Structure formats: C-alpha cells, structure tokens
Amino acid sequence: MPEPSAADYIRSHIRTVPDWPHAGVQFRDITPLLSNPRVFRVLIDQFVHRYFDRKPDAIAGLDARGFIIGSVLAYELNIGFIPIRKKGKLPFTTVEERYELEYGSASVEIHTDAVRPGERIVLIDDLIATGGTMGAGARLLQRLGAEIVEGAAIVDLPELGGSQRLREAGLPLFTLLEFEGL
Template identity: 55%
Template sequence: MARDTHPTKTVKDYIRTIVDFPHEGIMFRDVTTLFADPRGFRMAIDQMLHPYAGMRIDKVVGLEARGFILGGAIAHQLTVGFVPIRKKGKLPGAVISEEYTLEYGEAVVEIHDDAIRPGETILLVDDLLATGGTAEAGIKLIERLGGEIVGCSFIIDLPELGGRKRLEKMGMDVRALCDFEGL
C-alpha cells in the first residue's frame, strides 16, 4: 500500500494572507480559499462543531457576512435553524438593533425580533475574531431576545486585538480553530 507523502493540512494551511488589504499595513486573512476547498471547508465545519458535540443547540446565529456561510453549514449539520445578524437596514420586518464601535466610527447590527425564543440555546459563529465588537453586539442582541449562548466559534482569532478576552469577560465560551499574529 502506497504511503501518502503529503503532510496533513490544517485549517490554517487553507487560509491565504493578502498583504496591504484593504489598506497598507493590514495582513488580510482570506477564508475564501478555505471555503473553496471541499476538504478544508468540511474540516473547518467539523472542527467548529466538535467542542459542542452532545450539547443542545436550538439555533445557529451567524454574523454578517462570512458567518452566514459557516452558520448555514453548521445549522445544516445540526439539523437546526439558522439566524442571521445583519448590518442595519438589510432585514425586512420588525428588528432590534445594537450599536457598537469600530476602529474609526460606529456601526449597527440587527436581528429579527422574533428570531429567537426565550430559553433557546444558541451557537454564535463567524470567520474572524478581531476586537470582538461585532460579536459583542451580536451577543447582546441574542441575550435581549432571551437566547442562551452556549459558545462563540470562529475560524481565526487575532489575539493581539483582544476580542477573545473581551468576550470571555462577558462569560462566553470562545473557540477558534487557529490564530494569526499581527493585524
């Protein structure tokens, strides 16, 4: 039997870095190369689910926009519903909003006011954890609707930007498949 001479790839191996995007000094971590590879994508979804095996999860909530891709796949695997948290003005119908601070300004995210019932258990997902501002706003929306967050799962953590610590101070279980140094 022939031996496989290719080393085992990790999720991090599928992520490409684009230098100076969207502006000089930024090392953009591009997960679209991970999503495009069937083995890499399945590996990421399986690894994001693994820590929560056997736990009751009623819904998966994804943060705009790459969190929708991950959240849809994870919800499908769990056979549960998916709920998007979107930028202001993108959802039809009645919503609740949460404002948060960005590096250079403010933003608002929204969720339908009937998307989560009190007591439902929620897994929050996104591709990247940087400062944690968007995730914190998402957590606040979920909690305002009575959802109980069982975990926050990301592909990438940028530890230097402090998002993990920010969410852990809120009492969240935070998981990331890999981390990258720098911005």
C-alpha cells in the same frame, strides 16, 4: 511524516493579504478555504463534532461570513439558523445593537422573533478581531432572552484584543486557530 492537525490543515488554506483594506493590515482571507471542498468539509466537521453532543437550539451567524459557516453547521446539526445582519437588511421588525470599529461605528440587527427566551444559541463568525461584531451579536441575542452556549470562529487575532474583551464580558469563546500579528 505525521499528518498535520485539522487546525494546521485549515490554517494552510487561509490566505494573508498584506496592506488590505489599508496599509499595515494583514487581512486573513478564508475564501481559499471555502473554495476547496475537502478543506471546507474538515472545517465544518470541527464545529459539528464540537456541538453534536451538546446540540444548541440554533446557530446564529454574523453577516456575512458567519452566514456561510453557520448555515452549513445548522444544516449538519439539523437545527435552525438565525441571521444577524448589518443594519437595514432585514425586512421584518428588528432590534439593533451599535458597536465600535477601529474606524468608526456600525450596527447589526436581528428579527424580534428570531429566538425565544431560554433558547440555547451558538453565535458564529469567521474571525475575531476587535470583538465588536460578535459582542453586538451576543448582546442582541441576550436582549431577546437567548442563552449563548458560546461564540465561535475559525480565527482569533489575539493581538487586537477582541477575544479577551469578549471573555471579560462573560462570553465563552471557541476558535480553531490563532494568527499572530496585525
């Protein structure tokens, strides 16, 4: 029997939680993947291999699960890590970007000195749903003059349209796998 692909192996360790945080939502939970050291290593290696030869200047991670993946990836590539946080969490001077959610709006922030103009950045999160958070993060980086190599995530939920909206806005994307259904 052939070994499963890395994507299939990773997918098999993502738990689906029905009706969370509300009825009708199929929440894709990556915590089982993170708690298994072998699967976590396979996951990180997928991103390391993607960016090893075309090494960016830094990895920007979106609050909060993008911090987990992004900081380990930055360490493995021997480059810096930039946190993009929810509003009110960063202690220094920040710039803010608002975005729409399915149920309202939110904001993310970045320190004004987090990137220098022309720096090549990979923006990473665990999942792309509606694309709001990643789009806001990309706009923040661009406002500071960064060049975004691409947005990256473990999971794409294509039925929610986020990846399509991000690509239409000009953001190159890379995801390891897709889950059908909401």
